[in-house]
Amino acid sequence: MASIHKLLAGTYIHRNFLKPRAALHPFMGILSIDFSSSHLQEPVASADRVSQQKSEEVLQEDQHKDVAGDITSPDKASELSFDKAIREEAVEHLRRLKNEIVAHWIGPEGRPLQEVQVVWQFREKEDLEKWMVTSDKTIGGRSEIFLKMAKNNQSALLFGTLSSEAPQDGDSSQSGYCAMLSRVRRGSFERRLSYDWSRFNTLYLRVRGDGRPWMVNIKQGTDFIQRKSQMYSYFMFTRGGPYWQEVRIPFSKFFFSNQGKIRDVQGSLILDKISSIGFTLADKVDGPFFLEIDFIGVFTDPAHTEEFAYENSPAISPGLFK
Amino acid sequence: MSWVQARLLAKGLSRGWGGICRTGLSEAPVAQVSLRAPRGLHCSAVTHKDDTWLIPQPSEPQKPNKVPVVHEELFGSSANGERDKKSFTHAVRSFGEHNVRKRGHVDFIYLALRKMPEFGVERDLSVYNLLLDVFPKEVFRPRNFIQRIFVHYPRQQECGLAVLDQMERHGVMPDRETEFLLIQIFGRHSYPMLKFLRMKLWLTRFKNINPYPVPRDLPQDPLDLAKLSLRHMEPDLSAKVTVYQMSLPSDSTGIDPIQPHIVGIQSPDQQAALARHNPSKPVFVEGPFPLWLRNKCVYYHILRADLPSPEEEKVEEIPEEWNLYYPMQLDLEYSRSGWDNYEFDVDKVTEGPVFAMCMAGAHDQATLVKWIQGLQETNPTLAQVPVIFRLARSTGELLTISRQEEQSPPHSPPKGQEEDEAFQAQQQQGQS
Numbered sequence: 001m002a003s004i005h006k007l008l009a010g011t012y013i014h015r016n017f018l019k020p021r022a023a024l025h026p027f028m029g030i031l032s033i034d035f036s037s038s039h040l041q042e043p044v045a046s047a048d049r050v051s052q053q054k055s056e057e058v059l060q061e062d063q064h065k066d067v068a069g070d071i072t073s074p075d076k077a078s079e080l081s082f083d084k085a086i087r088e089e090a091v092e093h094l095r096r097l098k099n100e101i102v103a104h105w106i107g108p109e110g111r112p113l114q115e116v117q118v119v120w121q122f123r124e125k126e127d128l129e130k131w132m133v134t135s136d137k138t139i140g141g142r143s144e145i146f147l148k149m150a151k152n153n154q155s156a157l158l159f160g161t162l163s164s165e166a167p168q169d170g171d172s173s174q175s176g177y178c179a180m181l182s183r184v185r186r187g188s189f190e191r192r193l194s195y196d197w198s199r200f201n202t203l204y205l206r207v208r209g210d211g212r213p214w215m216v217n218i219k220q221g222t223d224f225i226q227r228k229s230q231m232y233s234y235f236m237f238t239r240g241g242p243y244w245q246e247v248r249i250p251f252s253k254f255f256f257s258n259q260g261k262i263r264d265v266q267g268s269l270i271l272d273k274i275s276s277i278g279f280t281l282a283d284k285v286d287g288p289f290f291l292e293i294d295f296i297g298v299f300t301d302p303a304h305t306e307e308f309a310y311e312n313s314p315a316i317s318p319g320l321f322k
Numbered sequence: 323m324s325w326v327q328a329r330l331l332a333k334g335l336s337r338g339w340g341g342i343c344r345t346g347l348s349e350a351p352v353a354q355v356s357l358r359a360p361r362g363l364h365c366s367a368v369t370h371k372d373d374t375w376l377i378p379q380p381s382e383p384q385k386p387n388k389v390p391v392v393h394e395e396l397f398g399s400s401a402n403g404e405r406d407k408k409s410f411t412h413a414v415r416s417f418g419e420h421n422v423r424k425r426g427h428v429d430f431i432y433l434a435l436r437k438m439p440e441f442g443v444e445r446d447l448s449v450y451n452l453l454l455d456v457f458p459k460e461v462f463r464p465r466n467f468i469q470r471i472f473v474h475y476p477r478q479q480e481c482g483l484a485v486l487d488q489m490e491r492h493g494v495m496p497d498r499e500t501e502f503l504l505i506q507i508f509g510r511h512s513y514p515m516l517k518f519l520r521m522k523l524w525l526t527r528f529k530n531i532n533p534y535p536v537p538r539d540l541p542q543d544p545l546d547l548a549k550l551s552l553r554h555m556e557p558d559l560s561a562k563v564t565v566y567q568m569s570l571p572s573d574s575t576g577i578d579p580i581q582p583h584i585v586g587i588q589s590p591d592q593q594a595a596l597a598r599h600n601p602s603k604p605v606f607v608e609g610p611f612p613l614w615l616r617n618k619c620v621y622y623h624i625l626r627a628d629l630p631s632p633e634e635e636k637v638e639e640i641p642e643e644w645n646l647y648y649p650m651q652l653d654l655e656y657s658r659s660g661w662d663n664y665e666f667d668v669d670k671v672t673e674g675p676v677f678a679m680c681m682a683g684a685h686d687q688a689t690l691v692k693w694i695q696g697l698q699e700t701n702p703t704l705a706q707v708p709v710i711f712r713l714a715r716s717t718g719e720l721l722t723i724s725r726q727e728e729q730s731p732p733h734s735p736p737k738g739q740e741e742d743e744a745f746q747a748q749q750q751q752g753q754s
Contacts, residue, residue, distance in 0.1 A: 077481055115664060116665065116666050123668075154671040205470075206670065211554075213532070213684055234671075235532075236532075237533055239555065239557075240555055240613040240614065241613065241622075242626070243676070244670070244671065262524060285616070285617045287619055294668075294671045295666065297443050297668075299666075313519075316520060
């Protein structure tokens, strides 16, 4: 009787012990991508999925095995590779740090000083990894957005469907947006890096759209204070048609907005810590859309002397004018 | 209460409680003996079924009934059922007639805002002013400093904000009458007045920032719409729009016109490029591609060729003695140094040249063949060039210019060859 009870209790504990492992494995998969690729000889992209599957199979085998606590063998195998994985990660980060230090001798961000600079281009599959797409599906809407390389791997195609049907959550009355954001660049030891565009004064985009108006948002990378909701925006009007369009937006035209609303107190965009750029479509028209982007660059337009396009009004913000 | 009654009550209650406890513990089907809940002193007269009286019954599946809204009948009824500005203004005015104190004006204004698109008045400033007129005046203005600290009449201010929100959403600029109404209703330091100031500032700032403006009221006639959109797409101002085929006016026989309209555009540079095009290389008719004008999507087709290979690019050399008075070609070396170099060091996406664009009522090959035949009148060299049609299977499919390549293999090599041979045969027959 007592032994049976102990057996039952033992199984229960065993199962409980293994469950958190299953939760840990996804994280292990992300951190130890190198490990799984070397261990299993699989492509890196599906490595974490494969490692999860393998771990699940291992768990199921263990549950069927004898309950004496015989779980040492898979642990031993993973421990060895875990050490190796950590070492490889450390080496990788130190290499990145070295590159960053050496790059200062060549120029800012490792490129020689130029009047024009291409910041993002879409020539390989890896260039798409620097971007992510969101739509109002996150709040329950119906818009869809996808990003892929266009023909001949020469440009990126952003396409999808916009739907302004409001989600039925009793709170939102309007909906319908799709966005593409650039991921924050990570340097050595996963530090957030920002761009320094203080030498430039205009943003240059080579795009081909379908006539819909887009909004370009720039986020500053000052990590000192949490600034997730603050950004500087301006509109980009696409012409439509089969010709490529060059859009030049001076940085003085970007207006400040917080939590999605234009604020009364306006200040100019400070260019020495830019963390990300994004494109948003929210023109309240339901239907499919597409936008092809060739590359995004910054340059100095010597004819543009405006510092900031918006001034504060004493009627709306009287506190500034006392 | 006497001790007899108390003992009876206690017995009844204990019996009842015991029964409940027993049913709770045992899962076996107990109740052949129907355990009726004790009719205690405080129970209602209704007897519940034994095992379901603790569990509420789910109600019948609710049919999605439309909740009747107050005052909705004002918008439903009109002289001839027509929904236009006149009936809308009549409905708004009739609200105040029978309702001197304007009870329920907030709900009525929300309802009217929802009904505006149906009546087609969402871009009419006078209608918005009329709607703001529904508010009782001078009542919601704060009169002392305590009322000024707190949001005075918040629901009404929210309603005023909703009216201004809808104006902003449809791009309607408020005017002095709106300002006067807002001051009269809410006072100068209220949220609707603040929103009005913000609208005055930002709507005027962003009125003309579109470098490719599209008129608010798009033409209803598809031919005019096609002309407008072709002009919108073509950056060359000297391009010529030609109507190759007009659609027959819709008769009583059918709604669809038998002949779809075909409108094309071609600039003189494109004409010259097509004349120079090598007849051994094919040209492609691709489409239909979508173009959005405000909220309307139209489709167009293009005639283009592939990139010429580098060996074929020959620049016409003008002989030096052609003009003795001034040189036709200057080869000055203006080398750009680092501070003057404005070229991005990326190879721009190069695609084959576009020779012409068109918009047609139908997107099938027969219509486009007529377009090509019409183009041949101004571009005689097009007769010798093989034309391959790369069309999408249905207009609903979203096609972009660069995605064409993926879809063309099923189309062009097997079909295209036959088509273009047949087409060449047609052309030769037509010529001879």
